[in-house]
Amino acid sequence: MNVSVVLFTSDLRVHDHPPLRAALGPGNETVPLFVRDPAVDRAGFAAPNRLAFLADCLAGLDSGLRERGGRLVVRSGDPVAEVCAVVRQTDADEVHMAAGCSAFALHREQRLRSALEADGRRLYVHDGVVTALPAGAVTPSGSDHFAVFTPYFRRWSGERLREPLAPPQEVRVPGGIRSEALPARAAVASVSEGLATGGEREGRQRLADWLGEYADGYEEGHDDLPGDATSRLSPYIHFGAVSAAEAVHRARSRGGAGAEAFVRQLCWRDFQYQLLAARPGAAARDYRTRADRWRRGKAAEADLLAWKQGRTGYPVVDAAMRQLAHEGWMPGRGRLLAASFLTKTLYIDWRAGARHFLDLLVDGDVANNQLNWQWVAGTGTDSRPNRVLNPVIQGKRYDPDGAYVRRWVPELAGLPGPSVHEPWRLAGPERARYDYPDPLVGLPEGLARFRRARGKDGP
Numbered sequence: 001m002n003v004s005v006v007l008f009t010s011d012l013r014v015h016d017h018p019p020l021r022a023a024l025g026p027g028n029e030t031v032p033l034f035v036r037d038p039a040v041d042r043a044g045f046a047a048p049n050r051l052a053f054l055a056d057c058l059a060g061l062d063s064g065l066r067e068r069g070g071r072l073v074v075r076s077g078d079p080v081a082e083v084c085a086v087v088r089q090t091d092a093d094e095v096h097m098a099a100g101c102s103a104f105a106l107h108r109e110q111r112l113r114s115a116l117e118a119d120g121r122r123l124y125v126h127d128g129v130v131t132a133l134p135a136g137a138v139t140p141s142g143s144d145h146f147a148v149f150t151p152y153f154r155r156w157s158g159e160r161l162r163e164p165l166a167p168p169q170e171v172r173v174p175g176g177i178r179s180e181a182l183p184a185r186a187a188v189a190s191v192s193e194g195l196a197t198g199g200e201r202e203g204r205q206r207l208a209d210w211l212g213e214y215a216d217g218y219e220e221g222h223d224d225l226p227g228d229a230t231s232r233l234s235p236y237i238h239f240g241a242v243s244a245a246e247a248v249h250r251a252r253s254r255g256g257a258g259a260e261a262f263v264r265q266l267c268w269r270d271f272q273y274q275l276l277a278a279r280p281g282a283a284a285r286d287y288r289t290r291a292d293r294w295r296r297g298k299a300a301e302a303d304l305l306a307w308k309q310g311r312t313g314y315p316v317v318d319a320a321m322r323q324l325a326h327e328g329w330m331p332g333r334g335r336l337l338a339a340s341f342l343t344k345t346l347y348i349d350w351r352a353g354a355r356h357f358l359d360l361l362v363d364g365d366v367a368n369n370q371l372n373w374q375w376v377a378g379t380g381t382d383s384r385p386n387r388v389l390n391p392v393i394q395g396k397r398y399d400p401d402g403a404y405v406r407r408w409v410p411e412l413a414g415l416p417g418p419s420v421h422e423p424w425r426l427a428g429p430e431r432a433r434y435d436y437p438d439p440l441v442g443l444p445e446g447l448a449r450f451r452r453a454r455g456k457d458g459p
Contacts, residue, residue: 007034009130010238015166019129021168022096032070036077037079049191051183056198074181090174096126097123098126103280106280132161133156133159138156198362203237211251211254282371292453300346304342304346312341315405315412316404347449350377386456412436414434
């Protein structure tokens with residue numbers, strides 16, 4: 001009887017799982033394996049919110065496997081060493097895993113391939129498992145990746161995605177394979193109070209409910225901050241509890257302008273992955289340098305701390321930052337406003353903001369977090385790198401009655417309507433009633449400083 005190993009990484013599901021289906025040949029036994037890599041902790045990526053959500057996803061994956069006669073094997077240590085140990089114990093012929101895009105994932109794959117081949121075993125790496133379309137599936141003439149989203153979207157939209165795979169009917173695991181206990185969400189400290197529950201079952205139900213009831217309003221309402229019209233699927237797709245390819249297929253089957261707008265967002269995710277795969281250094285270095293001399297020193301550190309705490313004096317920015325702290329998540333429009341304010345109004349290095357987001361975001365990953373931050377900071381792929389989002393105008397546009405601000409900045413709950421976006425305009429005695437800070441910087445002053453730094457104005 002042949003034995004194979006499936007190494008799960010960011011693909012924690014049994015539905016639409018090419019590596020698992022490939023490993024389950026007729027009569028085969030398979031070891032579904034997840035390795036908790038201490039290198040992730042050492043690199044600072046083991047944030048509490050993601051660890052808690054990961055625990056949910058691993059429990060969900062184990063449940064899905066047990067429903068089919070199998071189980072999840074969990075180990076801790078170097079993934080290459082742990083996979084090879086399981087291979088030797090079971091005399092497995094092959095290992096299957098999903099392709100990654102980051103430098104970390106590619107290095108892990110290379111090490112694992114070398115170790116297995118030295119022992120006469122084979123590694124099969126499957127594309128299009130973490131993303132809807134493989135990272136290098138489409139390229140422009142004369143380059144190894146697309147640097148502009150719109151032409152990428154046109155090409156991506158014309159490609160035929162693989163058909164989603166049904167979950168296996170049976171998973172047979174050889175006996176005697178040691179496993180650690182599944183990690184428990186309750187054992188993770190410092191988790192955001194409003195963090196969603198993870199897992200494949202929850203993610204698939206959320207996808208079905210959203211497509212069935214809310215997709216029609218997505219095109220018009222996805223930036224509506226109080227309306228909360230986004231799908232909130234990003235954490236499930238990040239951990240692979242929901243397949244990006246299946247989500248695209250189901251949205252296209254659903255049809256309509258809202259579903260198509262949702263597909264465009266999934267394409268944006270693939271765009272960032274193909275960019276990182278081609279330029280892994282962009283995780284830490286400017287994709288396109290602007291020769292920025294970011295603010296440093298005590299004043300900048302104080303401004304950064306106020307931004308993290310949601311105490312900048314600009315209510316819509318503070319509301320977004322407080323939602324992040326409470327839920328480990330915030331909508332795309334909130335992310336844009338918070339990032340633009342930090343990098344362009346406060347003129348603080350995008351890496352400081354990206355690090356804070358990674359500390360809290362349940363869906364935080366290198367491709368989308370770092371490269372979206374670069375897009376906003378103007379060091380990435382934005383064709384208008386010096387655009388600055390005005391938080392007052394944006395607040396009045398996307399939170400016109402102030403409901404989003406009042407939800408997350410309760411000290412301003414007494415201010416009616418759009419006046420909540422400009423509390424500094426209140427007269428002295430009335431202003432003193434609200435325990436809320438004055439703006440860290442005036443918007444004209446912040447804009448002038450940024451333009452000088454980018455060489456767009458005189459001294």
